[in-house]
Amino acid sequence: MVSNAALDTTIGVVTPENIAFEYHLAGPFRRLPAYLIDWAARWILIFCTIVPLYFSGFFLNFWVVGPFLVAATFLIYFVISWFYGTLMETFFNGRTIGKWLTGIRVIDVDGRPVTGRSALLRNLLRIADLAPMYAISNVSEGVPPIYMIPTGLVGLTTMMMTRRMQRLGDLAAGTMVVIDEKKWKLPMEKVSDSRVPALASYLPADFRVSRTMSRTLAIYVERRTMMTSTRRREIARQLTDPLLRRLNFRPEIDPDLMMYALYYHAFLKDQDTGEVDIKPLRGFSPLMGEALRPTDNLDVGAGIGRGSIRSREVDLSSVAARETERSGRGLVMADEDEQSEDGKTPTPRISDNLAASKKSAPRGIQNESAEDGK
Amino acid sequence: MKIAQRLQSRQPQWEELSRFCDAMELRGRTDRATKGDLVGAAGIARFSSLYRSACADLALADAYQLPPATVSYLHRLVARAHNQLYRANRLKPNGWTDLIFVEAPKRIFADPCVRIAAVVFFGLFSLSMYLAFQEQSFPMYAESVAGEQALQQAETSFEQPLNASFSHYVTMSGFYIQHNTGIGLRCFAWGVLIVPCLYVLASNAIQLGAVFGYMARSETNAGDNFFQFVTAHGPFELTAIALAAGAGLRLGVGLFRTKGLTRVDSVRENASRAVPIMAASAMLFVMAAFTEGFLSPSPVPYVFKALWSILSSGLISFYFVILGFPEQEPSDNLEDELQEIWDAA
Incomplete structure (x- = not known):
């Protein structure tokens, strides 16, 4: 945790009570839109205050209140343009309109809310931060030299x-x-693929997922939707390849699906319910020793080309129904390089005595297998 | 117990804590979170018990094998609740008066940066005024510094005796607050980069000095009216500019003169020392603006303006010196007393 703190954009804050929590920092690409929104909001606010003032001034006697209106205009302009950020951040707990819209907040470096004094300082010093100014008149002659663009390089x-x-x-x-x-969703992924519980049921009943492995699984399942299917398999294989061997599973099982099954086993499966529908596997057994049982009701030449099995849940479940039994592809990955083995009996990679064992793997290896997965 | 179930059992409490945080961030009170059921102490008690259980959940997150997304959610939740429980004090009404009347004078009195800024500003101002005044020795100085057109414009605008209407006063004081205080604040902000601040300060001093010197020449027609105009608000405004620059320099000096602190800590320390000075400067700017708006352009006899000028200079000196003079450390007195007692014994 400490080692990647420097690379990550998180900042850990430890309170005197020894509660440690983390903040995610906002970089320039979140803060620039917030600043632009605030810039617009400031002008809108100025106009929204001044226009009603003048309207009410016209209803009253303009000759009497006129000078006050002009003075008020100057003052409103002054206060809003200089102290908009300060007042907003002080009274709305570190947020201006722009920050609220872009979902960022100013806080003290030790994690407490921003105080009035620091809000004042950081907002006044914005001028220095926007330096150096770039004059538009450098580019085109016609522009009067008063138009300056802040570059914000400082x-x-x-x-x-x-x-x-x-x-x-x-x-x-x-x-x-x-x-x-503040968005909060239950970070449990809903498993929509019906093959996942079925595959998970083949895991040994006393298979225990270690702490580090469960963390790995959770991170994987949280992030797998951001990766392409090939990348998913590449990553998942690091964990599943040794595990498939240990558990005496067939090596051509899709690593992504296997990860999903492990996740299901670790996080979601209810131990009480014994009955699992293994029909989605279409009679394909993930275990090495079990023979492949042919099923009649499937169209063998369904025209599933290579690469048609994608690991996304939707694809998986819909494609699964059209799997060809011959190659037992219900769980098999559809990689280009694996395709050459289609139809052949997979070469056993582990010793025969292990291959002979059925649903429950030998007890001694379970914990090591979990640790291997790290 | 599977994690899904555990999360489901915990989630209502976390959401309740989050609602409490929402309500407290907005109003500082808990009543909205519970729809009026728990008000005051009862609400705070409920809040802190929820906070404790969330802390416990976070502490046991590893043992519970919570997924990382949940853990990071808990981090944020605990952080928010912690902020509400130990929230910083809002601005108290007497906070600002303390800042301006107690803290600021002491800072100003003790701060070398203010002295440097004052020397730079008033020194350059006097020098420039002298150069512009001595037309024979330094011909064309004032014209080349302030610009011939600007001088002519200033001269024509002050040729008529001062006699403005009330509406003019109100309008102009608004304008001066906006314009001059803006210059001061800008000068302060530039101070963190030092060079721009010194540039603004020096250029203001030289320009103003040139105009003053030009107006002081015996052959300038508008000279009398000009000095009638500037006498009243001069002390406030010139001091305010020097103070703003001094506060700004204090910021910038912190960047390279760290006095054994880390650079960031030094900047923070110096900035927090600069704030009271800047606040005092802004206050002076506002007072100068009202003087400039109401008293300066009015046809009041010059005696009153001169009196006001003397009075305001006196007020400023009182503020800087009497309020700002460092108090004797109470601990010293105690030690002295102890010493005396010891000697007596």
Whole structure:
């Protein structure tokens, strides 16, 4: 955890009570949109305050209240343009409109909410962070020299060079900007593939998943939707290849599916329910020793080409019904290089005495097998 | 117990804690989270018991084999709840008066950066004024620094005796607050980079000095009216500019003069010292703006303006010196007393 803290954009905060928690830092690409939104919001706010003022001024006697209106305009412009960020961050707990929309928040570097003083500092110093100014008149002659574009290089440089991605204002105020996610879904993946429980039922009843392995499984299942099927297999194979050998399973079982089954076994399976529908396997047994039982009701030449089995849940379940029995492809991965073995009897890779064992693998190897998976 | 079940049993509590956090972040109170059932102490008690159980869940996350996404959710939840439980104090009403009338004068009195800024500003200002005044020795100085057009414009605008209407006062004081305080705040912000701050400070000093010197020449027509205009608000405004720059320099100096702290800590330390100075400067800017808006352009006899100028200078000196003079450390007194007692014994 400590070693990847420097690479990751998380910052750990340890309170005096020894509670440790982590914040995700917000980088420039989240903060720039927030700033632009705030810039627009500031002007909208100024206009929304001034226009009603003038309207009410017209209903009253404009000659009397007129000068006050003009003075109020100056003051409103001054207060909103200089103290918008300060006031928003102080009263809405570190968030402005732009930050609220982009889901970020300013907090103290030691994790507490931002105080008024630090909010003031970091907002005043934004000017220095936006430096140096670039004059548009350098590019085109016609533009008057008052139009300057802030390049923000100072802030960007300091953000890159500090671990907490702080700009100068943040450094001075001792604040940082963190991602403020509140979305909460039960991180349990719903297993829609009906073959997963069936495959999981072939795991030995006393197969215990170790702590590190369960973490690996959870991370894998959380992130597998972000990877292509080939990549998934490549990653999953690291764990499943030795495991398939230990458990005496057939080596051509799709590693992704195997991972899913292990995940199901570790996290979701209810131990009480004994009955598992193994029909989705179409009679294919994942165990090495078991013969392949032919089934009649399947169309053998269903025209499943190579690569048609994708590991995504939807594909899996729909394709599974059309699997050809001959090659036992219900669980087999459809890699290009594996395709050459289609139809052949897979070469046994483990010794015969292990191959002979059925559903429950020898007891002694279970824990090691789990540890191997790391 | 499988993890799915455990999560399902815990989730309502976590969600309740999250609702509490929502309510407390918004209003600092718990009543909205429970729809008015638990108000005040009862709500806080409920909140802290939920917080403790979430902490326990987080501590046991590894033993429970919770999935990483759940663990990171718990991290965020505990962090939020912790922030509410130990929240920083909001701005108290007397916080600002303390800041301006107790902390700021002491800082200003003790701060070398303020002295440097004041020397730079008033030194350059006087020098530039002298150069612009001595037309024979330094011909064209004022014109080349401030620009001939600007000087002409200033001269024509002050040719008429000061006699503005009330509406003009109100409008202009609004404008001065916005414009001049803006310059001061900008000067402060640039201070963290030092060079731009010094540039703004010096260029303001030289420009102002050139105009003052030009107006002070005997052959300038508008000179009398000009000095009638600037006398009243001069002390406030010039001091405010120097203070803003001093506060800014304090920020920038912290970057390279760390005094044994890490660089980041040094910047933080110096910035927090600079804030009261900046607040004092902003206050002076606002007072200068009101003077500039109401008193300066009015046809009040010059005596009153001069009196106000003297009074404001006196107020500023009182503020800096009397309020700012470092108090004797109470511990010293105690030690002295102990020493005396010891001697007596």
